Amino acid sequence: xxxxxxxxxxxxxxxxxxxxxxxxxxxxxxxxxxxxxxxxxxxxxxxxxxxxxxxxxxxxxxxxxxxxxxxxxxxxxxxxxxxxxxxxxxxxxxxxxxxxxxxxxxxxxxxxxxxxxxxxxxxxxxxxxxxxxxxxxxxxxxxxxxxxxxxxxxxxxxx
Amino acid sequence: xxxxxxxxxxxxxxxxxxxxxxxxxxxxxxxxxxxxxxxxxxxxxxxxxxxxxxxxxxxxxxxxxxxxxxxxxxxxxxxxxxxxxxxxxxxxxxxxxxxxxxxxxxxxxxxxxxxxxxxxxxxxxxxxxxxxxxxxxxxxxxxxxxxxxxxxxxxxxxxxxxxxxxxxxxxxxxxxxxxxxxxxxxxxxxxxxxxxxxxxxxxxxxxxxxxxxxxxxxxxxxxxxxxxxxxxxxxxxxxxxxxxxxxxxxxxxxxxxxxxxxxxxxxxxxxxxxxxxxxxxxxxxxxxxxxxxxxxxxxxxxxxxxxxxxxxxxxxxxxxxxxxxxxxxxxxxxxxxxxxxxxxxxxxxxxxxxxxxxxxxxxxxxxxxxxxxxxxxxxxxxxxxxxxxxxxxxxxxxxxxxxxxxxxxxxxxxxxxxxxxxxxxxxxxxxxxxxxxxxxxxxxxxxxxxxxxxxxxxxxxxxxxxxxxxxxxxxxxxxxxxxxxxxxxxxxxxxxxxxxxxxxxxxxxxxxxxxxxxxxxxxxxxxxxxxxxxxxxxxxxxxxxxxxxxxxxxxxxxxxxxxxxxxxxxxxxxxxxxxxxxxxxxxxxxxxxxxxxxxxxxxxxxxxxxxxxxxxxxxxxxxxxxxxxxxxxxxxxxxxxxxxxxxxxxxxxxxxxxxxxxxxxxxxxxxxxxxxxxxxxxxxxxxxxxxxxxxxxxxxxxxxxxxxxxxxxxxxxxxxx
Numbered sequence: 042x043x044x045x046x047x048x049x050x051x052x053x054x055x056x057x058x059x060x061x062x063x064x065x066x067x068x069x070x071x072x073x074x075x076x077x078x079x080x081x082x083x084x085x086x087x088x089x090x091x092x093x094x095x096x097x098x099x100x101x102x103x104x105x106x107x108x109x110x111x112x113x114x115x116x117x118x119x120x121x122x123x124x125x126x127x128x129x130x131x132x133x134x135x136x137x138x139x140x141x142x143x144x145x146x147x148x149x150x151x152x153x154x155x156x157x158x159x160x161x162x163x164x165x166x167x168x169x170x171x172x173x174x175x176x177x178x179x180x181x182x183x184x185x186x187x188x189x190x191x192x193x194x195x196x197x198x199x200x
Numbered sequence: 201x202x203x204x205x206x207x208x209x210x211x212x213x214x215x216x217x218x219x220x221x222x223x224x225x226x227x228x229x230x231x232x233x234x235x236x237x238x239x240x241x242x243x244x245x246x247x248x249x250x251x252x253x254x255x256x257x258x259x260x261x262x263x264x265x266x267x268x269x270x271x272x273x274x275x276x277x278x279x280x281x282x283x284x285x286x287x288x289x290x291x292x293x294x295x296x297x298x299x300x301x302x303x304x305x306x307x308x309x310x311x312x313x314x315x316x317x318x319x320x321x322x323x324x325x326x327x328x329x330x331x332x333x334x335x336x337x338x339x340x341x342x343x344x345x346x347x348x349x350x351x352x353x354x355x356x357x358x359x360x361x362x363x364x365x366x367x368x369x370x371x372x373x374x375x376x377x378x379x380x381x382x383x384x385x386x387x388x389x390x391x392x393x394x395x396x397x398x399x400x401x402x403x404x405x406x407x408x409x410x411x412x413x414x415x416x417x418x419x420x421x422x423x424x425x426x427x428x429x430x431x432x433x434x435x436x437x438x439x440x441x442x443x444x445x446x447x448x449x450x451x452x453x454x455x456x457x458x459x460x461x462x463x464x465x466x467x468x469x470x471x472x473x474x475x476x477x478x479x480x481x482x483x484x485x486x487x488x489x490x491x492x493x494x495x496x497x498x499x500x501x502x503x504x505x506x507x508x509x510x511x512x513x514x515x516x517x518x519x520x521x522x523x524x525x526x527x528x529x530x531x532x533x534x535x536x537x538x539x540x541x542x543x544x545x546x547x548x549x550x551x552x553x554x555x556x557x558x559x560x561x562x563x564x565x566x567x568x569x570x571x572x573x574x575x576x577x578x579x580x581x582x583x584x585x586x587x588x589x590x591x592x593x594x595x596x597x598x599x600x601x602x603x604x605x606x607x608x609x610x611x612x613x614x615x616x617x618x619x620x621x622x623x624x625x626x627x628x629x630x631x632x633x634x635x636x637x638x639x640x641x642x643x644x645x646x647x648x649x650x651x652x653x654x655x656x657x658x659x660x661x662x663x664x665x666x667x668x669x670x671x672x673x674x675x676x677x678x679x680x681x682x683x684x685x686x687x688x689x690x691x692x693x694x695x696x697x698x699x700x701x702x703x704x705x706x707x708x709x710x711x712x713x714x715x716x717x718x719x720x721x722x723x724x725x726x727x728x729x730x731x732x733x734x735x736x737x738x739x740x741x742x743x744x745x746x747x748x749x750x751x752x753x754x755x756x757x758x759x760x761x762x763x764x765x766x767x768x769x770x771x772x773x774x775x776x777x778x779x780x781x782x783x784x785x786x787x788x789x790x791x792x793x794x795x796x797x798x799x800x801x802x803x804x805x806x807x808x809x810x811x812x813x814x815x816x817x818x819x820x821x822x823x824x825x826x827x828x829x830x831x832x833x834x835x836x837x838x839x840x841x842x843x844x845x846x847x848x849x850x851x852x853x854x855x856x857x858x859x860x861x862x863x864x865x866x867x868x869x870x871x872x873x874x875x876x877x878x879x880x881x882x883x884x885x886x887x888x889x890x891x892x893x894x895x896x897x898x899x900x901x902x903x904x905x906x907x908x909x910x911x912x913x914x915x916x917x918x919x920x921x
Contacts, residue, residue, distance in 0.1 A: 059484065066483050070440070075432035076425015078605070080556050081637040085847035088556055116425035129423040136415060136813055139821055140287025141422035142556040142605030148423060167855045174847070176556045176606055177287050178824025179817065180858040 045109050049074065050118030060106035065089045067105045068115060076116035076145045080174065087173030090146040091115050097153035116145035119152065128152050131190035132183070139177035147173050151187045160191050238382075238391040240345045241268040242337050265320045265394075267337050269298065269345060275369055275383030277302065277309050279338060282322020283330045284314035284577060285603040286611070288877040289814035290330050292417040293410075296811060297335050300410040301342035301401055304369040304382065311417070314579045314601030324578030326609060326703060328776040328875025331810065335873055336401070343402070344395040352385050404808035404869040411869075413813030430575035430604050431560035435630040438562065439468075441623035442486040443633065444476040445643065448499035448840030449699070461492040469493070470626040477619065479627040483634075503698040504838035506913035509547055509651045512673040512695040526680070529687035531655065534666035538657025540726035545653050546715035548674055548903040549834035549911055550646040550699055554852060557605020558640035563620035564630040569596045574617040575604035582614030589618045590625075608825070609703035609878075610644060641845035646835055647704030648697060650674020652715040662727045664738045669716065673697055675708025678775040678882065681716060683738040699837060705822070706878040709775040710829060710885065714903055717771035717886030722899060731770050731890065732757055741774070743805050743868075747781040748772050750864045751803035755783035764790055766798075767895025771886035777874025779805040779866075782823075782883030784859075786891035788919070795906045795919045797827060797859040797888055805866035806874040812865060815876050819863045822880030827853045830885035831906045831921040838912075851908070857921075892919065 043060045046053055049072065056071050063082075068074040068091070077100055080088030084099040091100045092114035100108075119126040125133070128151050138144045147170070154161060154169040161169065166187050175183060243265055269279045279298050285291040295309040302309075312318055314325075346366045353371035354361035357378070364373050372379040404411060421427040446453070453476075458469045461478060467489040468479040478489035503511045535541065561574035570592065576582045579599040586597045599617065616633050624631035635643070650673050657666035667685040673695035680690055704710075724734035732752050739745050752758070752770065762768050765788060772781040785799040804819050832851045836843040844850045885903055893899050900906075902914055906921035 062482075062484055069432075070483060073434060074425075075428065075434070078429075078557070079431065079634065080558075081847040083637070083846055083848055086556065086852075120424050125420070125423065132423045133415065133419050136419075136817060138416070138419075138422055139289070139817060140556070140604065140606035141427060142287075142429060144422050145425045171855045174556065174852050174854060176554055176608075176825070176852065178821035178827075178853060178858070180824060180853075180855050181820060181861055182817065184855070184858075 043106070045105060047105070047109060047113060048111070049113045050115060056105070058105050061104045063101050064091070064103040064105045064108045064113070065100040068100060074115050074117055078142055078145055080143070080146075085172070085174070086143070087146040087150055088143055090149045090173070092149060092153055095153065095156055097150045114149070116149055119148065126152065127193045128155065128187070128190040131186040131193065135182045135186040135189060137179055137182035137186040139179055143173060143175045143177075147175065147183055151183075151190065154187070155191055161187070236386070236388060236390050237273060238271040238345060238348060238386045238389065239268065239393070240341045240348070241265040241392075241394045242341045243394055243396065266322070267320055267334065267341060269338070269341055271345065271349075271382050271386050273383050273387040275304075275308060275381055277304060278312055279309060280312045280319045281334055281338065282314060282316075282319045282580060283334050284325045284579065284601045286325065286577060286607040287605075288818060289416055289811065290325070291603065292414055293331065293810040293814055294334060294338055295417060296410045296412070296414050297339050298342045300407055301339045302346050303366040306409055306414055308369060315598070316579050316583045316600075317598040321580055324581055324612065326577055326612065328778070328878045331806075331873050331875040332777060335810065339401040341395060344393055348391060348393050349382055349385050352389070352391065353380050356380070356385075404873075410810050411808070412811070414811055415813070428602050429557055429560075430562075430573055430602050431557055431634050433562040433573040433602065433632070435562055435564050438630040438632055439479045439481055439627055440483040440486045441477055441479050441620060441627075441631040441633040442483075442490045443619050443623075444490055444493055444495060445639065446474075446499070447497040450502060450840060451497040451499045454496040454498050456496075457494040460494070461489040464489050464492065468627045470623055472622070475622065477623050479623050479629070479631055499840045502840045505549070505836055505911040506838075508549075508649055508698065508913060511698055512649065512651050514695075526688065526690040531666045531668045531687045531689045534687035535655060535657045538665050539660040540658045540723055542654065542656045542719050542722040542726065544715075544719050544722065544901060545651065546711075546718065546901045547652070547914065548650045548711045548714065548829075549914075550649045550701070550837075551704070551829050551833040552641055552646055552835055552850060553608045553610025553644070553704060554640070554847075554850070555606040555608060555610055558635040558637055559611065559616035559644065560632070560634040561616040561620035562630060562632045563617065563624040565621075565624055565628075568592055570621055571598045571600065572617045572621055573600045573602060574614065574620075575607070575611055576601055576614055576617070577607050577609070577611050578613075581612065582617050585614040585618055586621055590621065608705040609707070612703055613645070615643065637847060638845045641850065642842045645700040645702040647829070648674045648701040648708065649699075650708065650711050652711065654715055654719045656719050656723050658723050658727055660727065662724070662729045662734050662737045664723070671708065671712060674711040677707035678709035678712045678773060682741055682744055682774055683720070683735070684740060685738070699835070705825065706775065706881045709773070709879060709882045710826065711903070713771065713773045713882040714830075714885040714889065717773065717883075718889050718899065718901065721769070721886070721890040721893060725893075730758065735770070735772060743779045744772055744774055744781070746866055747779045747803040747805050750866055751781035751783050751801050754803070754862060754864050755799075755801040757783055762891070762894035764788070764895055767891035767893070769887045769890030769892070769894055771883045771890060773879075773882050775879045775882065777806060778876055778879035780879055780883045782887040784884070784887035784891045786888055786895060788892065788895045793918050793920055795831065795892060795921050797831075797857070799860045799862075800884065800887070801862045801864065802880065802883060803864040803866060804876070804880060805868055806876045806879075807871035808869045808873045809865060809867045810873050812867070815865060816863045818876050819880040820861050822878070823861055823884050824853050824858055826881040826884030827857050829903055830888050831857075832904045832908065834904050834907055834911050836911055
């Protein structure tokens with residue numbers, strides 16, 4: 042067990058956790074941030090994606106100690122003063138979800154993409170998002186949502 | 201543990217069924233819950249006749265209520281149903297229908313779903329039954345509530361009820377320019393009405409809220425991470441559990457030593473017969489404890505992929521029960537005179553539902569009362585499993601189903617619920633159990649594998665004369681042919697499935713459509729006819745003809761010829777009240793034989809459309825999900841073990857697999873609404889197979905059609921994906 046201080050969604054949080062415990066479980070089970078999901082535990086589905094210093098990162102494969110010095114943003118941190126980020130709003134506007142279990146990871150991954158690339162092409166979106174699985178098969182709408190967010194200035198990318 | 205056929209297939213494929221239990225809440229309980237207002241309950245017409253003239257007073261409410269709604273003094277409407285939301289958007293589309301009949305805003309409806317302590321008994325959410333059954337039931341109830349509110353207003357104003365109208369949550373008297381909101385009308389009242397399930401309701405042509413693209417209910421909670429899925433539930437003092445899994449299917453525990461695990465701090469080890477598990481304050485601690493248990497298992501020899509189809513063909517077993525052979529005319533005679541013949545064998549491998557949220561449950565005991573939060577399509581079915589597992593009365597068990605991370609037919613059962621409850625009982629604390637992806641791949645159940653044999657014959661002009669169709673193991677759904685054939689033999693043969701199998705989106709309809717529509721394509725080719733023309737020549741069902749023509753028109757069928765690099769395929773079918781036609785364009789790289797689905801146009805008719813946006817989402821999603829089973833998904837197994845039990849080894853459809861998709865909706869406002877969650881998946885695989893044939897002349901008769909490597913026992917296909 043180690044006393045770790047994490048910077049999550051702009052707040053300093055201290056947790057007692059084994060240093061090799063995946064960040065995903067620390068977020069979900071010790072910090073009660075359950076918006077980040079477990080899907081596979083091997084970095085193959087993207088449901089657990091969070092931003093580490095702005096980079097889309099699979100929290101299921103990230104030991105918590107490795108995140109101790111990073112700015113961690115989870116799905117819960119994208120909304121600002123009750124205002125959805127451009128990507129969140131675009132997912133709602135396009136109806137880009139069914140069961141919604143992949144949605145957190147999709148939105149966080151898309152946020153990172155749009156931060157690096159303001160106006161990605163369809164191919165660039167597919168390449169960047171191909172590690173995120175939507176088992177309900179909502180890909181065409183998610184693609185449309187990302188394009189919509191890009192067009193609307195992608196304030197979400199400034200996170 | 202038995203790994204076979206734990207499902208009564210007939211149950212899922214529409215057999216008759218009577219609910220075993222009633223609903224416990226009496227009038228006093230109802231008043232306690234809500235403190236008055238308007239209550240409308242729904243029973244069968246027969247039960248209403250029996251209850252006629254009876255004043256409910258303090259009597260128990262009728263036992264067979266199938267749904268009910270309550271309007272509170274603030275005008276908020278709560279609707280209670282045992283159906284559950286699993287991503288099919290039924291929470292939204294049912295609320296739309298209630299809002300429509302009740303004449304209130306969509307937002308004033310709250311759907312209370314899948315909580316066995318609060319909602320009337322319901323068999324479960326499957327078979328595309330919610331829209332055609334629960335939809336009309338809720339509409340009836342809402343219509344009755346509206347009428348009762350009008351009568352209440354009439355009594356209060358001493359007016360003629362026929363002169364009053366209900367609009368926008370109010371009863372209005374247009375003549376006297378006065379109105380009362382529903383909340384004002386129900387305040388201080390205890391209005392109870394029990395209605396029959398066959399009253400008339402507002403026709404779809406007059407719909408204002410139903411029939412429109414209302415966005416997903418509580419959508420904001422899903423994009424902000426606030427929605428609580430079953431695996432997100434947290435209880436005070438909650439611990440984490442893990443269950444020891446056997447080395448293979450049908451294994452017997454030979455020996456077990458839990459002493460090392462028991463010494464770990466904070467850990468409770470549970471061992472009872474072949475069941476063993478651990479409970480700890482944190483997830484990893486529970487897993488470490490599990491790793492410290494030394495267990496030896498005896499795994500018996502059992503079939504693998506290599507023997508699969510021989511096993512399925514080698515005689516019926518104790519499967520789901522053979523169906524009688526459907527025979528018309530004489531296939532044998534007709535085949536002798538047929539000019540064009542096809543004699544073909546098709547196979548489909550087991551595939552996994554792989555819901556993105558694996559099975560999860562939180563169990564909490566309070567004395568001999570048990571509450572379990574879990575993801576399931578059958579909350580009452582899981583309640584019954586818990587009743588059986590612990591020998592406690594049904595009223596002591598409450599199962600709560602938060603809207604979950606999908607199911608696709610794969611979450612009918614309560615494995616995680618029962619396991620979590622066992623662990624919680626032993627630990628004396630609430631326990632969360634989340635299955636790992638590997639557990640979900642191994643210890644859930646699969647879409648059945650199947651072998652299908654077909655003999656078909658047609659005259660030179662394309663008229664079908666003979667059709668013989670045998671399905672081994674995969675199932676009975678949509679086994680018949682929608683084409684006019686004077687001589688038919690159709691039969692389902694049950695088998696001893698080597699793997700545990702159960703419901704999957706559309707059941708066997710996807711496999712049966714793959715085989716039938718591929719064989720139809722062979723016959724069209726044999727007759728030298730265009731596949732669309734050949735189908736139309738043998739169809740008279742107007743709804744199927746309509747979707748075929750709609751899909752073909754939007755796709756531009758026939759406007760371009762297939763080439764070795766680019767093929768066009770078409771398929772159609774019907775099941776569970778839905779009609780579908782699918783056109784696919786496939787690109788084939790002649791050098792690498794890599795197949796890519798470039799474009800899919802699918803036309804769909806399921807009667808009156810309740811929510812066109814939700815419907816498009818379902819149909820488009822079914823197409824994408826269908827790509828997996830069509831091209832690359834397959835369970836590899838040997839010696840009682842799954843060999844590709846991870847997302848790294850089991851390929852799922854991804855962004856790069858998704859084609860351009862166009863959904864053409866045929867809105868039949870003159871017809872009742874059918875369910876649309878399943879049948880949209882059946883057209884994709886044959887349309888793609890037929891497109892590959894059009895491009896290359898190779899007919900692929902095994903699903904998946906283009907896997908990375910063929911399953912053992914399956915001929916290597918040349919195509920890759």
